[in-house]
Amino acid sequence: MNIQKVPHVVIIGAGFGGLQAAQKLAGAPVRITVIDRHNYHLFQPLLYQVAIAGLVPSQIAYPLRSIFRRHKNVDFLMSEVTSIDFDACFVKANGSVIAYDYLILSVGGQTNFFGMQEVEHHGFQLKDVESAVATRNHLLEIFEKASREVDIEKRRAMLTFVIVGGGPTGVETAGALAELITHVMAKDYPYMDFNDVRVLLLEAASSVMMTYPEELRKATRKLLHDKSVEVMENTKLIDYNGQQVTLADGSTIDTHTLIWTAGVRSAEITDRLGVPQAVGKRIRVEPTLQLSAHPEVFIIGDAAYLEDEKGQPLPMLATVAQQEAKAAAHNIRRILKGEGPRPFHYKDPGLLATIGRNAAVARIWGLSFSGFIAWMIWVVLHIYRIIGFRNRVLVLINWA
Ligand SMILES: Cc1cc2nc3c(=O)[nH]c(=O)nc-3n(C[C@H](O)[C@H](O)[C@H](O)COP(=O)(O)OP(=O)(O)OC[C@H]3O[C@@H](n4cnc5c(N)ncnc54)[C@H](O)[C@@H]3O)c2cc1C
Numbered sequence: 385m386n387i388q389k390v391p392h393v394v395i396i397g398a399g400f401g402g403l404q405a406a407q408k409l410a411g412a413p414v415r416i417t418v419i420d421r422h423n424y425h426l427f428q429p430l431l432y433q434v435a436i437a438g439l440v441p442s443q444i445a446y447p448l449r450s451i452f453r454r455h456k457n458v459d460f461l462m463s464e465v466t467s468i469d470f471d472a473c474f475v476k477a478n479g480s481v482i483a484y485d486y487l488i489l490s491v492g493g494q495t496n497f498f499g500m501q502e503v504e505h506h507g508f509q510l511k512d513v514e515s516a517v518a519t520r521n522h523l524l525e526i527f528e529k530a531s532r533e534v535d536i537e538k539r540r541a542m543l544t545f546v547i548v549g550g551g552p553t554g555v556e557t558a559g560a561l562a563e564l565i566t567h568v569m570a571k572d573y574p575y576m577d578f579n580d581v582r583v584l585l586l587e588a589a590s591s592v593m594m595t596y597p598e599e600l601r602k603a604t605r606k607l608l609h610d611k612s613v614e615v616m617e618n619t620k621l622i623d624y625n626g627q628q629v630t631l632a633d634g635s636t637i638d639t640h641t642l643i644w645t646a647g648v649r650s651a652e653i654t655d656r657l658g659v660p661q662a663v664g665k666r667i668r669v670e671p672t673l674q675l676s677a678h679p680e681v682f683i684i685g686d687a688a689y690l691e692d693e694k695g696q697p698l699p700m701l702a703t704v705a706q707q708e709a710k711a712a713a714h715n716i717r718r719i720l721k722g723e724g725p726r727p728f729h730y731k732d733p734g735l736l737a738t739i740g741r742n743a744a745v746a747r748i749w750g751l752s753f754s755g756f757i758a759w760m761i762w763v764v765l766h767i768y769r770i771i772g773f774r775n776r777v778l779v780l781i782n783w784a
Pocket of ligand 1: 398399400419421426428430432466490493510511552553651686701703705
């Protein structure tokens with residue numbers, strides 16, 4: 385096969401969607417170029433563990449070149465894509481121009497602060513390695529500072545940790561942070577009064593874990609309560625100046641730590657493409673995952689907006705991105721054979737969130753689990769999904 389003569393598939397983004405798409409197209413009669421601004425694939429579901437110093441970044445990041453080296457028709461380019469010309473079929477990445485026959489856009493998402501610039505400036509977030517490491521460094525530093533602070537009010541503010549957003553990421557972060565404090569910090573700082581410590585989880589809606597069934601919301605509240613996390617539902621944050629949170633009812637909370645997990649939107653590049661966007665700035669796609677005016681372009685994962693059979697937007701989840709990647713790769717193979725693309729249908733594998741050690745909530749095969757059984761399911765699934773044998777073993781040892 386003359387590799388230069390076969391169609392060129394460019395995949396932008398090597399996260400959950402892009403990586404799966406490249407693997408599913410490897411071996412097809414195409415030449416593939418995967419472009420990502422990082423040279424590693426990041427397992428984002430465990431970022432909060434980096435933030436609480438439970439894992440180091442290399443345990444959840446895997447080098448892309450090592451993944452692709454066994455595939456002869458896959459090339460990798462570490463570069464930031466700055467623009468796409470859908471009419472002329474090329475992308476610009478750090479000054480290079482790369483032409484494509486088919487494009488898979490899988491650029492993922494980024495934290496959505498809903499225009500609250502002060503919150504973005506002073507708060508912490510969990511989206512990439514840099515933000516998780518910055519959060520971890522701050523948490524370790526603030527305990528050092530608090531241990532030397534003699535003013536009681538100032539020390540209380542240092543030891544008040546506010547997590548905003550009662551979805552799975554906020555719940556997981558709050559539970560893990562509470563455990564870091566009780567299991568590690570309390571031993572590392574034996575002379576500090578830990579009665580001053582507060583971990584608050586703020587949720588603007590009427591319940592944490594809104595997308596979960598009621599029995600699991602209840603279980604989540606109880607598991608968080610058992611770990612001394614204060615859950616504040618119907619509580620909307622409107623500002624944060626680095627020292628004080630202001631709530632919609634006018635009340636304030638003094639804190640030096642705000643971790644924002646309350647919003648996500650598609651990656652910034654999607655704003656510059658001149659294509660219709662929906663909620664969360666995600667790009668509207670056809671049921672086949674194609675861009676309506678450009679059938680050679682497929683958009684998948686967090687960057688894509690598609691509704692399910694009930695008219696609900698597909699969630700921004702790794703499971704959606706991976707299933708869409710398989711469907712997009714399958715459709716490209718079908719088009720190459722002269723067949724029509726098929727619509728995508730999401731198969732919901734269930735819901736799962738951990739709340740510190742030995743506790744989780746799960747909804748699988750129509751059944752709800754909470755506590756230790758759910759946590760075992762969570763451990764097995766996460767270990768299974770982490771890329772690389774070495775990383776799996778290291779993560780297991782660390783957790784043990
Ligand atoms: C803290 C956290 C916890 C999560 N927990 C879970 C969970 O438990 N279960 C679950 O199913 N989902 C979870 N998710 C969501 C899940 O990670 C995303 O839905 C998934 O990563 C989306 O896959 P994707 O391929 O669309 O994007 P990503 O996996 O985000 O990949 C996008 C890739 O595109 C690259 N990129 C972006 N812009 C450019 C550009 N301009 N040029 C070059 N490269 C670019 C990025 O570097 C990145 O590698 C979590 C997310 C976070 C942040």
